[in-house]
Amino acid sequence: MKKMIMAAAIVLAGVQAHAIGLTQTAIAITVLPTATLSASISGVQKAVLYRDGVDFVLRSEVDPNAAPSLALQQELNEYASKKPTNETALQLTNRLLAAEIANDQAYLASKK
Amino acid sequence: MLNRHGFILGLLFLGLSIGTHAQGQTRFSLTSDEPTVSAILAEITANLPVQMKNEINRPLVVKFTQTDKNDRLYFPTDEKVKTLTNPAVAGEYVPGLMNNSNEIQINKNFLPLLKTPGYKEKNLTATDYFKKTVYHELAHIYDFLKFRNADETTFYKENCGTETYSDNKKAPWCNHYNRVGRFSEDMQFMNLDNWDTSKESKNTQRKNAIDPYVFKNSGEAFAAYFEAFMMDPSFACKKPALYNYYTGITRAQPFNGKCKSLNSRVYTHNQEIDLDPSRLYQIHFFLAAKGEGFASRWGHAMLRLVYCAPYRKKMDDECIKDVKNHVIISFRANIDSLSIDNGKGLTGKYPSQMFVLPFNEVKEEYTEAEFRDVQSLPLVLNQKQKQLMLEKILETYWDYRGKYYFLSNNCASETLSMLFSVIDDTRRFDLIKYNDVLAPTTPVGMGQSLIKFNIAQYPSLPESQLIANGYLFKSGRGSMDIAFQYLKQTNAKALDAIGAGQVDLYVTKTSGEQRAALMESLLKQAPQRTKGILSSSYILENNIKLRLEWALRNKIAKKIIDAPEIMEGQQFQDAKKLQDSVENTIVNAERKTYGVPSAVDFEDILTTLNLRDMAKNQKKIAEDLSYDSLLKELPEFASQIRELQQNTDNLKQFLLEIGKAISAK
Numbered sequence: 001m002k003k004m005i006m007a008a009a010i011v012l013a014g015v016q017a018h019a020i021g022l023t024q025t026a027i028a029i030t031v032l033p034t035a036t037l038s039a040s041i042s043g044v045q046k047a048v049l050y051r052d053g054v055d056f057v058l059r060s061e062v063d064p065n066a067a068p069s070l071a072l073q074q075e076l077n078e079y080a081s082k083k084p085t086n087e088t089a090l091q092l093t094n095r096l097l098a099a100e101i102a103n104d105q106a107y108l109a110s111k112k
Numbered sequence: 113m114l115n116r117h118g119f120i121l122g123l124l125f126l127g128l129s130i131g132t133h134a135q136g137q138t139r140f141s142l143t144s145d146e147p148t149v150s151a152i153l154a155e156i157t158a159n160l161p162v163q164m165k166n167e168i169n170r171p172l173v174v175k176f177t178q179t180d181k182n183d184r185l186y187f188p189t190d191e192k193v194k195t196l197t198n199p200a201v202a203g204e205y206v207p208g209l210m211n212n213s214n215e216i217q218i219n220k221n222f223l224p225l226l227k228t229p230g231y232k233e234k235n236l237t238a239t240d241y242f243k244k245t246v247y248h249e250l251a252h253i254y255d256f257l258k259f260r261n262a263d264e265t266t267f268y269k270e271n272c273g274t275e276t277y278s279d280n281k282k283a284p285w286c287n288h289y290n291r292v293g294r295f296s297e298d299m300q301f302m303n304l305d306n307w308d309t310s311k312e313s314k315n316t317q318r319k320n321a322i323d324p325y326v327f328k329n330s331g332e333a334f335a336a337y338f339e340a341f342m343m344d345p346s347f348a349c350k351k352p353a354l355y356n357y358y359t360g361i362t363r364a365q366p367f368n369g370k371c372k373s374l375n376s377r378v379y380t381h382n383q384e385i386d387l388d389p390s391r392l393y394q395i396h397f398f399l400a401a402k403g404e405g406f407a408s409r410w411g412h413a414m415l416r417l418v419y420c421a422p423y424r425k426k427m428d429d430e431c432i433k434d435v436k437n438h439v440i441i442s443f444r445a446n447i448d449s450l451s452i453d454n455g456k457g458l459t460g461k462y463p464s465q466m467f468v469l470p471f472n473e474v475k476e477e478y479t480e481a482e483f484r485d486v487q488s489l490p491l492v493l494n495q496k497q498k499q500l501m502l503e504k505i506l507e508t509y510w511d512y513r514g515k516y517y518f519l520s521n522n523c524a525s526e527t528l529s530m531l532f533s534v535i536d537d538t539r540r541f542d543l544i545k546y547n548d549v550l551a552p553t554t555p556v557g558m559g560q561s562l563i564k565f566n567i568a569q570y571p572s573l574p575e576s577q578l579i580a581n582g583y584l585f586k587s588g589r590g591s592m593d594i595a596f597q598y599l600k601q602t603n604a605k606a607l608d609a610i611g612a613g614q615v616d617l618y619v620t621k622t623s624g625e626q627r628a629a630l631m632e633s634l635l636k637q638a639p640q641r642t643k644g645i646l647s648s649s650y651i652l653e654n655n656i657k658l659r660l661e662w663a664l665r666n667k668i669a670k671k672i673i674d675a676p677e678i679m680e681g682q683q684f685q686d687a688k689k690l691q692d693s694v695e696n697t698i699v700n701a702e703r704k705t706y707g708v709p710s711a712v713d714f715e716d717i718l719t720t721l722n723l724r725d726m727a728k729n730q731k732k733i734a735e736d737l738s739y740d741s742l743l744k745e746l747p748e749f750a751s752q753i754r755e756l757q758q759n760t761d762n763l764k765q766f767l768l769e770i771g772k773a774i775s776a777k
Contacts, residue, residue, distance in 0.1 A: 045436070048436075048472065050767065051476075051480075051654065054647045054650050054651060054767075054770060055591050055647070055651055057643060057647045057770070057774075058591075058594065058595060058598065058643075058644055058647035058648055058651060059591075059594065061598070061641075061643060061644040061647070062594065062598065062644070067580060070433045070435045070582055071435050071436060071472055071475075073433065074421065074433065074434055074435060074436050075436070077421075077423075078421070078423065081423050094774045095774075097770065097771065097774055098771050098774040098775045100771075101767055101768060101770065101771030101774075102771055102775070104767075105768055105771065108764075
């Protein structure tokens with residue numbers, strides 16, 4: 001077995017996750033090819049925006065009173081504190097999601 | 113430093129004086145027939161905390177005699193000391209003794225060294241070694257003076273039915289209470305210094321200890337730390353929580369009080385973070401609900417450090433929402449292998465280690481990966497106790513590793529011990545640990561106990577408010593159900609057609625290609641529901657990713673375990689070492705100093721161990737991993753790898769479509 005793939009096997013097998021319960025998250029972080037995605041343009045944590053942002057978009061489709069998760073809300077607050085805006089949480093989430101995804105798309109296209 | 117006294121004899125002598133100490137002029141004095149040491153003893157007398165002098169309240173004589181069976185005097189730095197298997201007990205390495213309440217015996221070989229100006233071995237002068245020895249014996253004398261106070265005695269009589277020190281049959285936990293008569297057996301001291309019983313330290317991490325004797329028994333630990341309290345100017349920064357304890361019991365603050373420049377930086381998951389006390393708002397008991405695995409069926413107990421975001425000017429309940437800035441303290445079995453062995457977990461073969469983790473990562477682990485709810489219960493701690501907790505956390509991070517027993521010394525008992533190292537209340541500790549029917553060694557039971565004994569509070573709010581205010585984090589299962597229902601409402605028949613009429617079937621029985629085709633089909637059928645369809649597909653796909661990775665991980669792990677030539681190969685060991693987490697490396701490393709390192713020492717550790725490079729290397733290995741390489745080297749898992757690859761492609765595709773849909777609006 002080659003050294004690189006050996007390391008990959010260890011990555012899959014629970015890198016830095018000797019502790020119970022850490023394994024799944026560690027793998028999720030490691031294997032997801034986020035490395036191919038570019039750095040965030042907004043300063044918002046991309047993982048939170050993608051996971052909780054999309055979840056908020058869906059919940060808003062079925063419930064007009066849906067609220068963002070605390071993690072997403074904090075990211076939105078921090079963004080708004082730097083660039084004040086009158087947008088609602090949903091409007092801001094949509095805008096940041098669109099910008100972030102477009103940025104990643106452009107980055108991926110440039111790599112081809 | 114050493115075992116050098118008859119405890120029972122001392123107890124008998126000193127017990128007679130309880131409650132009789134003078135409030136004004138003390139009868140304490142420290143003298144010797146040897147003029148060589150009169151000035152040193154005068155200095156010790158002057159520096160000794162007034163509280164101790166008042167409590168001891170009797171003349172003490174320092175006598176030089178043969179204390180060591182070989183009539184030798186070893187310095188602590190002597191290499192010979194390291195080779196002694198049972199020093200002091202065997203009569204070796206004995207610089208001092210306390211055999212009765214009025215006399216401190218000192219190794220007579222000190223005398224010629226004390227008469228030699230400037231004599232020292234390594235960095236320890238004979239004079240300082242002598243002072244340490246005398247302080248050590250004075251600590252033992254003071255230790256014997258601590259008995260239960262009136263409140264404790266009343267409580268004991270009411271609950272255990274007798275005042276005697278004999279075993280009590282009424283309730284087993286009374287036996288524990290019986291023993292709490294000395295500072296070194298005091299509940300708070302024992303929790304601060306990780307003692308299970310006065311004879312058994314929980315700490316297996318001994319290479320960086322201030323002195324090997326701190327593990328002998330809690331009495332020796334108490335005396336050894338007192339030496340440092342009186343003589344080491346850096347003790348307040350290296351052992352800040354213990355320094356605070358000694359300050360409390362002696363009412364003295366050597367070297368101008370508390371640490372002025374505590375290094376609160378640690379490494380967590382290969383990132384440096386600062387456990388800055390100035391931004392800490394609250395500490396919560398953080399409880400993950402029961403999981404499906406053997407080791408998680410009782411829930412998981414943690415602590416949540418509620419830090420306020422840097423932009424907040426006011427520290428109030430709004431800080432509870434600043435989850436990105438919060439930190440989780442989690443005791444876990446540190447499993448340095450590719451699979452969990454329940455037998456090892458039951459018999460203490462895994463180290464119990466405190467991990468400092470980012471809040472969002474831990475929350476996601478439980479709610480999204482394991483579908484467990486997490487409750488966050490604010491602890492009833494005052495400002496000083498919160499500060500102490502941070503100090504204890506730092507001491508634990510740098511100096512502690514225990515043995516993890518799934519059923520006894522586990523996350524709940526370790527967390528309880530942390531809590532009662534800052535809550536000075538033996539009654540509540542004993543009631544919870546030894547007498548509470550809520551079974552506090554289980555995390556869920558511990559949460560109930562903490563509420564029952566008013567150590568934690570859980571707000572009486574509707575569930576929606578608990579969620580909105582950061583006291584409850586619901587399982588990600590709810591999001592999955594919403595997503596699936598959205599797809600089902602769009603076209604139930606399309607789901608049935610691919611055998612995915614229920615959410616679990618969608619997640620476990622469909623292929624990535626089927627899901628991608630389904631998404632396209634639904635979009636054509638219901639373009640007005642585009643955002644919902646895409647969002648739902650993405651959310652479900654994200655969950656599927658976790659399941660696929662988990663399954664592949666287990667297959668690869670099994671392959672490696674079944675192949676000793678790979679497991680034991682140098683390549684594997686090298687790669688594994690490279691992948692070892694930085695915090696593990698820190699804990700395992702031999703350092704120059706004990707306790708919490710200063711900022712300068714911290715930098716030195718990072719440089720010496722190449723920790724920053726290690727963190728970079730880990731990232732690089734992750735980046736170098738590709739599906740092509742996995743397919744090439746692990747062809748037997750091709751179907752699982754391709755499925756994972758398709759899943760990744762779906763995620764990208766769904767996300768890009770979401771971007772278009774949002775932009776189109």
